[in-house]
Amino acid sequence: EKAADLLNVPGSLLWLCEGDQLEIRAASDPQMLNWRVGIADSATGGVIRSGEAALSPQAAADLPGSANNYGPGLIVPLFMAGESTNLDQPIGAISILYHQAGFQEVEQAEWDKNVLNILGHYVTLAMQNAAHREAARIAQERHTVTEAFAAIGDIASNLLHQLNNKIGTIPVRIEGIEDKCAETLAADAYLSSNLSEIKSSATQAIEIVRENLFHLRPIRFSAVGVAEAVESALAAAHLPAGVQVWPRELATLPKVHACSQRLPLVFLNLFDNAARAMQGAGEIWVSGKTLEGKVEIRVRDSGPGIPVALHERIFEFNYSSVTAETRANLGFGLWWVKTLMARFGGLISVESDGQAGTTFVLEFPQGEEGA
Secondary structure, eight states, X not given: OHHHHHHTOSEEEEEEEETTEEEEEEXXXXXXXXXXXXXXXXXXXXXXXXXXXXXXXXXXXXXXXXXXXXXXXXXXXXXXXOSSSSSEEEEEEEEEEEESOOGGGTSOOHHHHHHHXXXXXXXXXHHHHHHHHHHHHHHHHHHHHHHHHHHHHHHHHHHHHHHHHHHTHHHHHHHHHHHHTHHHXXXXXXXXXXXXXXXXXXXXXXXXXXXXXXXXXXXXXXXXXXXXXXXXXXXXXXXXXXXXXEEOSGGGSOOEEEOTTTHHHHHHHHHHHHHHHTXXXXXXXXXXXXXXXXXXXXXXEOSOOOOGGGTTGGGSTTOOOOSTTSOSSOHHHHHHHHHHHHHHTOEEEEEOOSSSOEEEEEEEEBOOTTO
């Protein structure tokens, strides 16, 4: 809007690269937001590939069909300094659109180009600043999670030791009673049965504590195959017969930085939540793609969806659904998934319009073999 007002033109746009496409992220006309075109077959993409600002008579052809009242456009590519190279990386373009008129009215566009270059520079700085702040926030969150789990792990180890000492004596003492009171127990089936049950329950209690406190112990990171983790989760999930899971070409993805014992728990929780949302009947699709140094996994279901207003709340520790339209028993599972993803150095987010289907997007660092 500022560009359009400053240069007295009817339209201005901010395009950002999304893979092999360009998406309008800001526009003087809100109806054009989120519109996408291919980088390889669009006028704006051609200017970005050239690396030089240009006046394009075909700029309006990149817009939705309803935006047919524009003429030529001035397009200025945006670049951000690469982190691992001296070369700048194209991130998109800022452009203005002129009225439907001949080039005679816009031949003197050098001033507009200079203004757009300045605006583009500030856009790039703002994006870099936002990226740095987000990276700092994520790093702080991961550090906090690491410290919290280190403290909890110490408490858990002490708790496990004390429980072992106390509960562990129960089976031993019962065995002593069974040896010294064999005749009495043989004559009293009720007493014998109850002692056996107490002994069995004590043994099971120790195993349950050990299994659950396992999740609080330090993680052994390694390069983990997503396909193997999904298979392991499916084997442990015991999903209803009406729920079908469709993994898609996961074996071709690079391994991710995670833990071979913990990563299946991420998918196990997501599958379980999806099955609950679909009330035992529906489909789940698991797909992935490789990004720069990262792997993105998408877990999509055919359930009723999650309202946008709940997208952040479902990851809270104490959140639980209380309506039939939303997922039941979400809170701890998704909080745990988000916590595990943070410990892996990754992220999780949710996409849903609250009407049909939910997609959980997992972003992992790529794993290094031998790490």
